[in-house]
Amino acid sequence: MLPKRIIVPNKFDQFLLHRKSLLQQYSKGDLSKAEFIEANYDCITALNIKPFRKIDNVKKAIYNYQYYNVLAKYYQKKAHDLRKNHGARSDYLELSNYFYSKKDNVTMKFLKFIDFRGVEAYFVKVKSPNLKKKLFEIVYKDYDNLIFHSKNEVLLNMLIEENVFIFEERRSLVDSYINQKY
Numbered sequence: 001m002l003p004k005r006i007i008v009p010n011k012f013d014q015f016l017l018h019r020k021s022l023l024q025q026y027s028k029g030d031l032s033k034a035e036f037i038e039a040n041y042d043c044i045t046a047l048n049i050k051p052f053r054k055i056d057n058v059k060k061a062i063y064n065y066q067y068y069n070v071l072a073k074y075y076q077k078k079a080h081d082l083r084k085n086h087g088a089r090s091d092y093l094e095l096s097n098y099f100y101s102k103k104d105n106v107t108m109k110f111l112k113f114i115d116f117r118g119v120e121a122y123f124v125k126v127k128s129p130n131l132k133k134k135l136f137e138i139v140y141k142d143y144d145n146l147i148f149h150s151k152n153e154v155l156l157n158m159l160i161e162e163n164v165f166i167f168e169e170r171r172s173l174v175d176s177y178i179n180q181k182y
Contacts, residue, residue: 011047012063018043019066026177033180034077040066041074051106058143061110065103065148072099104152107138116162118142124149124172127179136165137172147173 019040026036044067051067052060079092111119121138136156140146149172150156159165172178 011049012059015043015047015049015063015066016059033177037070037073037077040070044070051102055106055109055113058110058114058140058146061106061113062146064106065110068099068103068106072096072103075099101152104150104155107148107150107152108155108158110148111138111158111162114140114142116159116164119159119162119164120166121156121159121164122166123169124178125169125175126172133169135178137170139173145173149178 022031022036022039022043025031026033031039049063049067051064055061055064073096075092076096079089079096082089082092118141119138120141121136123133124135124137126132126135131151134151135149136151136159138148138150138159140148156165
């Protein structure tokens with residue numbers, strides 16, 4: 001009898017499994033939002049995987065989106081942990097904005113890849129006055145309600161042109177996460 005072959009997940013699958021575990025811990029209340037962000041950042045840096053160059057399937061889009069989102073949130077958190085007059089604060093905010101723009105580019109590429117099919121988007125109800133009528137949610141219903149968020153006006157206009165943007169404010173599918181402070 002042959003020994004059973006052990007399948008070791010590749011780094012990409014390790015990331016997705018670890019992220020799923022972190023999401024479960026966060027939703028149970030075992031992790032704060034800040035701890036969740038830190039743990040995601042630690043996972044990405046430990047695995048040392050870079051984003052895919054070409055978005056030609058859903059999993060690659062998910063990974064790239066999460067990669068840039070994790071970095072953007074991590075640097076935004078680092079900035080907010082510092083006093084407003086601290087010298088490094090603006091550098092962290094600049095890094096955060098850079099990674100948010102990369103995340104938005106991934107979202108645009110993905111939406112074009114799926115030809116905007118199975119997508120709906122809308123503004124989300126937020127507590128932050130700075131995000132009101134700016135933050136919108138994009139839901140890809142054909143893949144277990146895959147969720148993207150953005151404030152990018154170019155992306156918003158694309159969604160409107162493709163007739164997938166609903167002009168109403170809705171509660172986010174991940175409301176407790178987006179409305180919780182660090």
